[in-house]
Amino acid sequence: MTVALPQPDAAPVPMREPSPALAFDDFAARYPFARSPAVGPVGFTMRAGERVLLLGPSGSGKSTLLLALTGLVPQAVPAETTGAVRLFGASVAGCRPSDWAGRVGQFFQDADQTLCGMRVEDEIAFALENLAWLEPQIHAAVKRALAAVGLPETIRRRRTATLSGGEKQLVALAATIAVEPVLLVADEPTASLSPRAAHRFRALLANWSAERAALVVDHRLDGLVDVVERVVVLGDDGLVLADGPPHVVFRRHHATLDARGIWTPLAADLDRELAAVGLAADTMPLTVAAALDELDALDLRGRDRARARRALASFVARHAPSSAHAAGDAPPVVRLEAAACAPFLGPTVVSDIELQIRAGEVVGILGANGAGKSTLGFALAGLLRLKAGRRVGAMGAVSFQNPEAQFSAGSVAAEIEAALASAGDAEARASRTARILRDWDLERLAARHPFELSQGEKRRLALACLAADERARLVVLDEPLAGLDRRGAAMVEAAVAGYVRAGRAVAIVTHDMDFALRLCPRCLVLGQGRVLADGSSATLMRDRPLLQRAGLEPPQIAPALDWLERHA
Amino acid sequence: MLSWLHPLPKLVVALAFLLASILVFDLVFQIALSLGIVLVLIVFERVPAWKVLLLCVPFALFGFGFLTTSLLFRQEAGAALDNTGQSLWHALPFSAGLTLFFRAIAGGLVSMAFALTTDPGQLVRALMACRVLPPRFAYALFSALELVPDLAGAANEIRLARAMRTGRPPRRVPGPVEIGALVVPLLAFAVRRAGRAAIAMEARGLAAGGARTIINLPRLSWRDGAFVGMAGLVLAMLVAGARMGWSLPSIAGAA
Numbered sequence: 001m002t003v004a005l006p007q008p009d010a011a012p013v014p015m016r017e018p019s020p021a022l023a024f025d026d027f028a029a030r031y032p033f034a035r036s037p038a039v040g041p042v043g044f045t046m047r048a049g050e051r052v053l054l055l056g057p058s059g060s061g062k063s064t065l066l067l068a069l070t071g072l073v074p075q076a077v078p079a080e081t082t083g084a085v086r087l088f089g090a091s092v093a094g095c096r097p098s099d100w101a102g103r104v105g106q107f108f109q110d111a112d113q114t115l116c117g118m119r120v121e122d123e124i125a126f127a128l129e130n131l132a133w134l135e136p137q138i139h140a141a142v143k144r145a146l147a148a149v150g151l152p153e154t155i156r157r158r159r160t161a162t163l164s165g166g167e168k169q170l171v172a173l174a175a176t177i178a179v180e181p182v183l184l185v186a187d188e189p190t191a192s193l194s195p196r197a198a199h200r201f202r203a204l205l206a207n208w209s210a211e212r213a214a215l216v217v218d219h220r221l222d223g224l225v226d227v228v229e230r231v232v233v234l235g236d237d238g239l240v241l242a243d244g245p246p247h248v249v250f251r252r253h254h255a256t257l258d259a260r261g262i263w264t265p266l267a268a269d270l271d272r273e274l275a276a277v278g279l280a281a282d283t284m285p286l287t288v289a290a291a292l293d294e295l296d297a298l299d300l301r302g303r304d305r306a307r308a309r310r311a312l313a314s315f316v317a318r319h320a321p322s323s324a325h326a327a328g329d330a331p332p333v334v335r336l337e338a339a340a341c342a343p344f345l346g347p348t349v350v351s352d353i354e355l356q357i358r359a360g361e362v363v364g365i366l367g368a369n370g371a372g373k374s375t376l377g378f379a380l381a382g383l384l385r386l387k388a389g390r391r392v393g394a395m396g397a398v399s400f401q402n403p404e405a406q407f408s409a410g411s412v413a414a415e416i417e418a419a420l421a422s423a424g425d426a427e428a429r430a431s432r433t434a435r436i437l438r439d440w441d442l443e444r445l446a447a448r449h450p451f452e453l454s455q456g457e458k459r460r461l462a463l464a465c466l467a468a469d470e471r472a473r474l475v476v477l478d479e480p481l482a483g484l485d486r487r488g489a490a491m492v493e494a495a496v497a498g499y500v501r502a503g504r505a506v507a508i509v510t511h512d513m514d515f516a517l518r519l520c521p522r523c524l525v526l527g528q529g530r531v532l533a534d535g536s537s538a539t540l541m542r543d544r545p546l547l548q549r550a551g552l553e554p555p556q557i558a559p560a561l562d563w564l565e566r567h568a
Numbered sequence: 569m570l571s572w573l574h575p576l577p578k579l580v581v582a583l584a585f586l587l588a589s590i591l592v593f594d595l596v597f598q599i600a601l602s603l604g605i606v607l608v609l610i611v612f613e614r615v616p617a618w619k620v621l622l623l624c625v626p627f628a629l630f631g632f633g634f635l636t637t638s639l640l641f642r643q644e645a646g647a648a649l650d651n652t653g654q655s656l657w658h659a660l661p662f663s664a665g666l667t668l669f670f671r672a673i674a675g676g677l678v679s680m681a682f683a684l685t686t687d688p689g690q691l692v693r694a695l696m697a698c699r700v701l702p703p704r705f706a707y708a709l710f711s712a713l714e715l716v717p718d719l720a721g722a723a724n725e726i727r728l729a730r731a732m733r734t735g736r737p738p739r740r741v742p743g744p745v746e747i748g749a750l751v752v753p754l755l756a757f758a759v760r761r762a763g764r765a766a767i768a769m770e771a772r773g774l775a776a777g778g779a780r781t782i783i784n785l786p787r788l789s790w791r792d793g794a795f796v797g798m799a800g801l802v803l804a805m806l807v808a809g810a811r812m813g814w815s816l817p818s819i820a821g822a823a
Contacts, residue, residue: 099775101772108771117710117765122689128781129783132779132781135783138783139783161714161721469733
């Protein structure tokens, strides 16, 4: 039913926008009490119909830039700004952020910032109600949006607060695209999505209408770089470092991006390996599969083929090392017997779990959104009481999916010191704090309040606190890569290696199949309310029927593994 | 049963019962009102008895304050009752305190019955449709209502983080010290959450003025009329009973 408020005659009709759709003219923003600008001065434009990927290290100001796009910075989030932002030819400064809701769909990095805490159906319909669409059109748009992101109709009546992190992200995405925006702005849209859901987002972007533009910030690049036309890279200082088509940026600036800790797609690494043996394609392929297709098209023989195999072997060795470092007969750290787990105040999501993790073992926990991965992680750590069964082992430590839940001190340094509380005298604590700040690249942020940090920096701080507490024999990392740049990911890998050396067990809850393949010799695949498989990652991740059943996708590096097998 | 009803007639009835529980200073009235609501919640709404009892705890604690005050200042309370003409229970010890105790319970139960059987989204929609609340205020109220259950989740996360830090599993039920220590972090969570909701709503086009569609509006039906009629009748009978002194004046006189 539609209330008797004035209604438009019909739903808004998308208009053909004059270019540029978006322009940042030497825009810079500085938050109150900050010494340096959060971003800028930045100058770049986006044409109508263009799909742009914005990259940069954590803390380079990407999210600030996106907030400034409709004037949320500085109108809703106080900041001192210089320069100008123009949308569809109009200055953003002269409009309210809400004025752009019909043409700009904004997906924020934190799904809770996109969602208003309603039921799923109401969340998706909210912007459409504000735009005074007719009720039947709103219902149709909600249905379309749910289908587009792959959410079932049964989820309509659930409150968003009861959803898993990944499900929330899908609802936020559905709410963003439901308005059929002329400009889609998405900040880390795939950070908590399962591989299949992330694939669906990329398909959505690939089929994005030619009149509509999209500006996406994401760290999971594989599968995304081939659906964007342009990549803009921000440096540490918030200035534009590179700008161009993806195959040009990733080939020409590969070394610079690596040095600055900015993610590059796997295909760029493969391109470099192939270039080193003189077999790189003229134009850099944007996926591993495309690169291998080009290689096969060359019909290499003899020495050339050996060179290609060498390049591929080196590539695979770096990104999917052999899983020989399983723990063998090390003592068990934790054991679950006939366990059933349920999230806080929720129903049982995983049951009949028989599981043992040994000292020095790294286990990946994989599954679709809402499969119960985080719940199992908390149960393994002993922080969540089991609904049934038994847990044997000392309490573990968890890095929460929402890092803010772990913060309680007034500064980054104090947070780490609090985590070290039992570690010797004051001098020893200060020295260890300094070392951890350095290890996690948090030195320049030591005096900042944890809640002032960017999402990637918050994640690093939460992981640093976990590393500071050396008591737990089991460490559970819940989506440790979400929001992290390449440098941050390298820190996580180094920390995991350190845990293994110290004989601690590690469980990693992740959607990044390549990361799991690289770090976890053993994986658990969750689905259908139970553990579908428990075994070697190298085997499970190439078991396509199993991955299909669990709603997962093979890792991006899988075509390279297949190629090496074919050409052994 | 109550969950099927339109939120606005239900709100009107709840406010009428609440007002009556404040104005009618009669122990039997308060007990009858409380028992009636408990009965409706458990029998018709299928709310588990333990949940009703648990939710009554804060109101009972509040009422207990009145009871102890009345016990400590019995003479003053008796004088106050004389002045208001409520002499029925004057002869019984703690009579004023008991009435006040059950008034707190009855008031709490009325609110609880409304909250447990009303979808906040439907209430906000109905208020907006009747132009009682402009959308901005309505959604602010809605966010505040939705925040309450989320606080439990936030409190749980904070408890888990603390348990991890101390190296001891969290207790099944937090003690008073732990609850006290949660107040400030939860307040900070509420403030952050409110700020984020405001940004989300602004970014999604919620603004003052202008046309706006409201979907899934609750509809008024014959059930609402029947409910208001029955509730009004019950309330009138209870008030009349209290005014006529039930059947107890002879007992009071004998005492």
